[in-house]
Amino acid sequence: MAYFPMFVDLKDEVCIVIGGGMVAYRKIKALLEFEAEVVVIAPEFCECVRSLKNKITMLNKSYETTDIKAAFTVIAATDDINLNTRISKECRELKIPVNVVDKKEECSFIFPAYVKKGAITVGVTSSGKSPIISQRIKNKIKEVIPDYMEELVEILGDIRDEVQLSFEQEEERKQVYKQLMELGCLKQGKLTKTDIQDIIKKIKEN
Ligand SMILES: C[C@@]1(CC(=O)O)c2cc3[nH]c(cc4nc(cc5[nH]c(cc(n2)[C@H]1CCC(=O)O)[C@@](C)(CC(=O)O)[C@@H]5CCC(=O)O)C(CC(=O)O)=C4CCC(=O)O)c(CCC(=O)O)c3CC(=O)O
Numbered sequence: 001m002a003y004f005p006m007f008v009d010l011k012d013e014v015c016i017v018i019g020g021g022m023v024a025y026r027k028i029k030a031l032l033e034f035e036a037e038v039v040v041i042a043p044e045f046c047e048c049v050r051s052l053k054n055k056i057t058m059l060n061k062s063y064e065t066t067d068i069k070a071a072f073t074v075i076a077a078t079d080d081i082n083l084n085t086r087i088s089k090e091c092r093e094l095k096i097p098v099n100v101v102d103k104k105e106e107c108s109f110i111f112p113a114y115v116k117k118g119a120i121t122v123g124v125t126s127s128g129k130s131p132i133i134s135q136r137i138k139n140k141i142k143e144v145i146p147d148y149m150e151e152l153v154e155i156l157g158d159i160r161d162e163v164q165l166s167f168e169q170e171e172e173r174k175q176v177y178k179q180l181m182e183l184g185c186l187k188q189g190k191l192t193k194t195d196i197q198d199i200i201k202k203i204k205e206n
């Protein structure tokens with residue numbers, strides 16, 4: 001059985017992390033990279049979590065059921081197995097997606113190992129079977145995505161409306177993107193306005 005990679009927009013969504021140890025820290029770092037609004041609840045925070053104090057809200061207390069009411073998602077990352085199980089149950093009752101760091105069966109979603117380059121994200125999962133293998137595959141993938149892809153994806157993203165308006169046929173639109181992508185890779189992301197207009201013109205004329 002394999003898990004489906006569902007990509008979620010976390011920008012400004014309230015993500016509540018219960019627990020303030022190293023595992024929580026890893027999850028917090030990931031959530032912050034995707035611009036979530038992170039609230040961390042724990043009676044004790046490790047040094048790493050404390051170092052993020054300007055980017056997160058820290059509530060120095062033990063978990064209570066009412067804490068999760070307004071959450072978009074919850075991460076149960078305490079070292080107390082029974083508490084993690086309770087948090088999972090309470091989230092499920094409220095239909096809040098929950099991640100539980102010590103029990104895959106209690107998660108409604110799991111974290112991937114990922115590579116992020118601007119808007120490009122590659123996520124790897126072993127569906128809970130071996131995080132260390134996911135980590136290894138991620139490190140290999142990191143080596144093969146050129147840095148210029150970040151810039152190129154922005155350029156191609158910015159012209160979508162114009163291309164949509166200029167070409168009626170899907171096949172023509174596809175040709176525009178394909179040729180721009182190939183030229184963009186050749187020029188390591190440095191596509192100019194003239195490059196774009198030339199390709200659009202050439203395809204219009206055909
Ligand atoms: C199910 C899941 C739930 C979830 O956390 O979402 C889960 C669960 C558990 N992890 C455990 C252990 C380790 N986890 C890591 C590392 C990562 N774990 C991550 C995700 C996930 N871990 C989800 C499945 C992901 C998948 O399918 O691949 C990553 C990918 C993402 C992240 O953490 O954000 C991140 C790599 C990030 C990166 O490098 O990019 C390492 C390696 C290390 O520490 O360096 C070890 C030690 C080696 C080992 O055990 O393999 C244990 C046993 C704890 C114990 O033994 O006490 C459990 C509990 C269990 O197995 O039930």
Ligand SMILES: NC(=O)C1=CN([C@@H]2O[C@H](COP(=O)(O)OP(=O)(O)OC[C@H]3O[C@@H](n4cnc5c(N)ncnc54)[C@H](O)[C@@H]3O)[C@@H](O)[C@H]2O)C=CC1
Pocket residue numbers: 018019020021022023024041042043044045046061062063077078079080083100101102131
């Ligand atoms: N999913 C993953 O990737 C991994 C998961 N784990 C699991 O994660 C668990 C946590 O690991 P660490 O962060 O290293 O543990 P830790 O002991 O460093 O941190 C636990 C945190 O939980 C907090 N906590 C305890 N009771 C609480 C309560 N009632 N309310 C709120 N917070 C509470 C503590 O104050 C502390 O901040 C481990 O028990 C292990 O089973 C371990 C390795 C990887």
